[in-house]
Amino acid sequence: MATLTLLQAVNDGLRTEMRRDDRVVCLGEDIGINGGVFRATEGLQKEFGAERVIDTPLAESGIIGTAIGMALYGLKPVPEIQFMDFIYPAFDQIVSELAKFRYRSGGQFPSPVVIRTPYGGGIKGGHYHSQSAEAYFCHTPGIQVVIPSTPHDAKGLLASAIRGEDPVLFMEPKRIYRSIKGEVPEGEYTVPIGKAAIARPGTQVTIVAWGSMTHIALEAAEKAQEEKGVSCEVLDLRSLVPLDKAALLESVKKTGRVVIVCEAPRTGGYAGELSAIIAEEAIDSMEAPIVRVTGFDTPFPYTLEHAYMPNTGRILKAIDTVVNF
Amino acid sequence: MATLTLLQAVNDGLRTEMRRDDRVVCLGEDIGINGGVFRATEGLQKEFGAERVIDTPLAESGIIGTAIGMALYGLKPVPEIQFMDFIYPAFDQIVSELAKFRYRSGGQFPSPVVIRTPYGGGIKGGHYHSQSAEAYFCHTPGIQVVIPSTPHDAKGLLASAIRGEDPVLFMEPKRIYRSIKGEVPEGEYTVPIGKAAIARPGTQVTIVAWGSMTHIALEAAEKAQEEKGVSCEVLDLRSLVPLDKAALLESVKKTGRVVIVCEAPRTGGYAGELSAIIAEEAIDSMEAPIVRVTGFDTPFPYTLEHAYMPNTGRILKAIDTVVNF
Amino acid sequence: MTTEVLQVIRSDGSVQKKLEPTLSEEMLRKLYRTMVQVRALDEKGMLLQRTGKIGFYVPSGGQEASQVGAVAALDAGDWLFPTYRDPGMALWRGASFREMLAHEFGCAEDRSKGRQMPNHYAFREMKYVSISSPIATQIPQAVGAAMAAKYRKTKEIVLTSMGDGGTSEGDFHCGMNFAGVYKAPIVFYCQNNQWAISVPLSGQTASESISVKAKAYGFPGVTVDGNDVLAVYSAVRQAADRARAGGGPSFVEALTYRMGPHSSSDDPKRYRPAAEEEEWRQKDPIDRFRNYLKKQGIWTEAWEKETWDGVRADLNEATKQVEALGPPTISSMFDDVWSSIPPVLQEQKDSLIEYLKKGELKDLGGAFPL
Amino acid sequence: MTTEVLQVIRSDGSVQKKLEPTLSEEMLRKLYRTMVQVRALDEKGMLLQRTGKIGFYVPSGGQEASQVGAVAALDAGDWLFPTYRDPGMALWRGASFREMLAHEFGCAEDRSKGRQMPNHYAFREMKYVSISSPIATQIPQAVGAAMAAKYRKTKEIVLTSMGDGGTSEGDFHCGMNFAGVYKAPIVFYCQNNQWAISVPLSGQTASESISVKAKAYGFPGVTVDGNDVLAVYSAVRQAADRARAGGGPSFVEALTYRMGPHSSSDDPKRYRPAAEEEEWRQKDPIDRFRNYLKKQGIWTEAWEKETWDGVRADLNEATKQVEALGPPTISSMFDDVWSSIPPVLQEQKDSLIEYLKKGELKDLGGAFPL
Numbered sequence A, B: 001m002a003t004l005t006l007l008q009a010v011n012d013g014l015r016t017e018m019r020r021d022d023r024v025v026c027l028g029e030d031i032g033i034n035g036g037v038f039r040a041t042e043g044l045q046k047e048f049g050a051e052r053v054i055d056t057p058l059a060e061s062g063i064i065g066t067a068i069g070m071a072l073y074g075l076k077p078v079p080e081i082q083f084m085d086f087i088y089p090a091f092d093q094i095v096s097e098l099a100k101f102r103y104r105s106g107g108q109f110p111s112p113v114v115i116r117t118p119y120g121g122g123i124k125g126g127h128y129h130s131q132s133a134e135a136y137f138c139h140t141p142g143i144q145v146v147i148p149s150t151p152h153d154a155k156g157l158l159a160s161a162i163r164g165e166d167p168v169l170f171m172e173p174k175r176i177y178r179s180i181k182g183e184v185p186e187g188e189y190t191v192p193i194g195k196a197a198i199a200r201p202g203t204q205v206t207i208v209a210w211g212s213m214t215h216i217a218l219e220a221a222e223k224a225q226e227e228k229g230v231s232c233e234v235l236d237l238r239s240l241v242p243l244d245k246a247a248l249l250e251s252v253k254k255t256g257r258v259v260i261v262c263e264a265p266r267t268g269g270y271a272g273e274l275s276a277i278i279a280e281e282a283i284d285s286m287e288a289p290i291v292r293v294t295g296f297d298t299p300f301p302y303t304l305e306h307a308y309m310p311n312t313g314r315i316l317k318a319i320d321t322v323v324n325f
Numbered sequence C, D: 001m002t003t004e005v006l007q008v009i010r011s012d013g014s015v016q017k018k019l020e021p022t023l024s025e026e027m028l029r030k031l032y033r034t035m036v037q038v039r040a041l042d043e044k045g046m047l048l049q050r051t052g053k054i055g056f057y058v059p060s061g062g063q064e065a066s067q068v069g070a071v072a073a074l075d076a077g078d079w080l081f082p083t084y085r086d087p088g089m090a091l092w093r094g095a096s097f098r099e100m101l102a103h104e105f106g107c108a109e110d111r112s113k114g115r116q117m118p119n120h121y122a123f124r125e126m127k128y129v130s131i132s133s134p135i136a137t138q139i140p141q142a143v144g145a146a147m148a149a150k151y152r153k154t155k156e157i158v159l160t161s162m163g164d165g166g167t168s169e170g171d172f173h174c175g176m177n178f179a180g181v182y183k184a185p186i187v188f189y190c191q192n193n194q195w196a197i198s199v200p201l202s203g204q205t206a207s208e209s210i211s212v213k214a215k216a217y218g219f220p221g222v223t224v225d226g227n228d229v230l231a232v233y234s235a236v237r238q239a240a241d242r243a244r245a246g247g248g249p250s251f252v253e254a255l256t257y258r259m260g261p262h263s264s265s266d267d268p269k270r271y272r273p274a275a276e277e278e279e280w281r282q283k284d285p286i287d288r289f290r291n292y293l294k295k296q297g298i299w300t301e302a303w304e305k306e307t308w309d310g311v312r313a314d315l316n317e318a319t320k321q322v323e324a325l326g327p328p329t330i331s332s333m334f335d336d337v338w339s340s341i342p343p344v345l346q347e348q349k350d351s352l353i354e355y356l357k358k359g360e361l362k363d364l365g366g367a368f369p370l
């Protein structure tokens, strides 16, 4: 086992799956000779050639549209959207086409495309290089939404996504691309989609998170333990759709207190859906109202990003709230 | 006061505002000589000319993009998207541009565009002529989401939207375009954006709805009263963003039991946000878990639309559930 | 500048010999018969809609030659990314009326399981890709399939169809541009029927023709008489040969006319002059081809009658069969969102079925099997 | 086919007389000075980024002539919809270094209140429209502004700028097509700097030039030497005159080169040959224009020094001033989402401020005023 960054794990995952299956092709802006602006595809064009690691013109709808056509044909395309903020020109292809092809054709035309895209704040990327747009896709039946928070999961979940038969939006927390390192098995393995992970076991409060927020939640949980003796369980959802509702409810029923962390704007974010599910299905177990720690209902600011994003302080405050209710 | 259909009220509203202010221009596919595929703009091109009621090429991103430019210039454009299902090619212009222009420019460049679009199921429109996509826009800070359910509100809210200084997504429930009639004052008036309406007062259960679902909720409330003696209050939100949280919480605190109706797919729909807010802020008043009556997490079907959409039967069942908890 | 328009059959049925493709008599008869099938299906479709038996219909009358000529120029293994106005492409490849009508009715037997409006066909084994309502989305998809075929070094090529209105969407641009860059083996095929619902071509684009747009992407474009099945055949054939030989994409614009309304919901009297319709009626593609077949000595009165009678009998029989078919089960609504149903959706399904079993079926009209 | 490239100043500074615009000496000096400003700002910007004082920078070195020549050809009341590589357009219209740097630093005085990354300027009174990161979105917007100007029967026209990569987006197509249909008074201006990050022009489009794309929309397109400030000026001027006279849109492609990295995050050594950079260095737009001014007898060694010294002094002074400015208040984060703050957002604001007041400011580094 090697110690890799999350970014290296993605790279390793792509390489491993491309070696395994010649149906896998990558395409996107600057992914070839440049290896992607974050270097997630570094070295792949050299190994697999320009017909399998395809630099595209600057048009996201073209990237996803052609990827769908490749998938209909029988390939396993893995398009990259350079920043999630730039996924919107492809929104129609994703929402109207990719997510609906299998359904609208009565199962005749599945289109298993895996869209990789770096998302999220915390890199001083400002207004248009920081968004967390998962909620739009979670509300779109027909596409899975997968977000790893560790190098191990990044590679294993990516493998599952590529081997699967369904469209996947694979969101990569760019804030921790390089800062989070971990053991990653060499060669092939998979981590199943649809299973949450207990990133930290605990008994008094459940903190639900995903992607880079998992690590902020873990920090807060440490502090809560150290400073206040509160035992927090951190649930890393890993896939938002399909949701591991069983794991969510199990943790919640155990602790009776819930904090949900989501860096996207508050209104209509996925945290709301989770809160609704818990309120509907586990109200009997709740010892306190659920608290959401989220971004604000503003676009993403540049200079003030640290004030915008959920941080350990705000999570600790939420823990206080649910504990002292 | 004349008795108008909701569709006629929209038409009257557009005409009234265009007469009032020569900054108001309409643009969209087939809105000119054809009067729109639903006839919402009937007669407007004749009265105001082809430079103010503009037939466009078939490109939604062009429609919204040019509308933004007009608004930056100082006009008050009211683009129509023929069916909400076709708004997605313009998603980038709406989400990245329209909603963010004022903010990103530090207030220098407001872009007050009012996008009108017929939405929703119940007209046998199938997969691509039936969607209710409000949740995407509710999660997008910078754009108001307004949905009338009566002719009176349609005209009055549209006037407020056009006179306002913010971008508005004005969703028109096409299912009730012609079936719902009501008194509509002649000439100018406004209904304020951001205020919910009590469509039916009641004491035991709050049913929250918007658009055409308001009328299904009203039917269910009637039946609940008649058949079971349960008194339901129907809250018609009218604007989802900004949300009239005060009215929502007031009703909920009074009744202690809530059913939320939303025809969009369940996961990540706006009903979840409402449920989350209520659970967070009014849990003390709740006598039963909140129940959401929604579409299912599938794309919209054609033949089976009646099974897909929330109906009075499913709402009545939900009322039973919250009453008998 | 005026664009040159390729024509093979003059209006009187005589021929520009130089351009005439050499087709077998069998092929010529099949072309004619398929055009008749399209027209007959159209009449039936509108009738079924007007009598309330189906909810919606998109007629393609006037465009029989442009649909059928194009598909006929391809190999059977080539991929099609068509529009809702291309039933002729499916009929040419062997779709039965029963299959087509099962779809218009949205019944259980529909290949798409009643999930889409009429005219949104999908036939996997014919490589007739599921049609979408959103305009122009198929164009970059078709390019992707062509890139895949190239990657796999097969001899398959792709044809994608679009309307004149469709050329205005961003996806047209993306697809065309990608194809040029990758020299994808594809034919872009535009049936320019002069109208996009109520918007005439002049309101759609200011370019001198639609085919000239290919210049923006570095590959050739031609304009043909779309009511001349042999002109369409020839142009598409040439483009297909070019693609198959590794020469990359081409664009073919077929000038034609939608004789009927945009759909059963549309009333063209609101926006277009009757005289224009009349003018185009004179250019009827079936009449034109009939004149040709007459000149070739292939056509007889008896064969004409036999063809129409045969097609109509098939259609009536198919209609009867399909009217007797039932709707999809309510449970089927939850299939095919994914390759397998996830727990959250399974719960939704279970709760709906359970609710309906508890005697609430009346809410849903009763007639639908669970 | 090769595209004709319009040039006024040959590399030695001599002139194609027929095409030479008649500009006052004052105007020529202002052109030069503004080009120097752009280059100086660039050096400063990269330095500030490399020393960690600002987070990001987009250099536009090599494109000074193409930015400045284009804006100079417009009237002061014309609208600009620029890209992140157009600081010269703002400087020409009088933006001060202090204003530009306040934006790069994202401080309270920034016109955009620190909400965007560096180089995303916005100057309302200059009709320099707020720049977006998403590529090409400004194009249909610019067309809308032009349509509005036409509706208002003003004499204003619009110029929108874009990169070669930007021409691949769907919004390019939508904007161009709308402009053609409505004969909007607009100049589409593409600075073809040969690269879109690591993708060379040949990977962007197969068209023979970028200007030929205008044919797809029914209006004229020309290609000019973008390192020749007078050629750019002339071509844009002609296009602007045409638009102002009611002749509709035009397209101008300026061939130029981005000498530096795409941005401070980019390393061009990974993807492009040093020889290519060297080749273009020989075509430096400032050197070229200097040769011209010499031949015109306008340029002197002393004036050169004075210009550079003056510009650098301004810049250093502005940097000092801006470094002393504070960041925006945390409260300001909640402004300008809407014209007035709705209750739900007010609550969010209140709760954050309350939380920060309770001594949790350390979480946010402490240095930020509420």
Ligand SMILES: Cc1ncc(C[n+]2csc(CCOP(=O)(O)OP(=O)(O)O)c2C)c(N)n1
Residues within 6 Å of the ligand: B029, B058, B060, B082, B086, B089, C085, C133, C134, C135, C162, C163, C164, C165, C166, C167, C193, C195, C196, C197, C258, C262
């Ligand atoms: C993205 C999108 N926008 C709008 C529509 C509504 N619509 C359906 S068909 C049509 C006109 C299409 O015209 P054209 O491409 O010329 O094809 P034709 O119908 O003439 O065959 C429009 C506007 C749609 N289906 N999709």
Ligand SMILES: Cc1ncc(C[n+]2csc(CCOP(=O)(O)OP(=O)(O)O)c2C)c(N)n1
Residues within 6 Å of the ligand: A029, A058, A060, A082, A086, A089, D085, D133, D134, D135, D162, D163, D164, D165, D166, D167, D193, D195, D196, D197, D258, D262
């Ligand atoms: C919609 C979108 N996709 C991707 C990007 C990332 N990106 C930023 S600049 C750029 C290249 C732009 O190239 P070009 O248009 O030629 O302009 P240049 O930078 O060369 O001036 C890319 C891909 C983006 N900003 N927006």
Ligand SMILES: [Mg+2]
Residues within 6 Å of the ligand: C163, C164, C165, C191, C192, C193, C194, C195, C196, C197
């Ligand atoms: Mg058409």
Ligand SMILES: [Mg+2]
Residues within 6 Å of the ligand: D163, D164, D165, D191, D192, D193, D194, D195, D196, D197
């Ligand atoms: Mg470039």
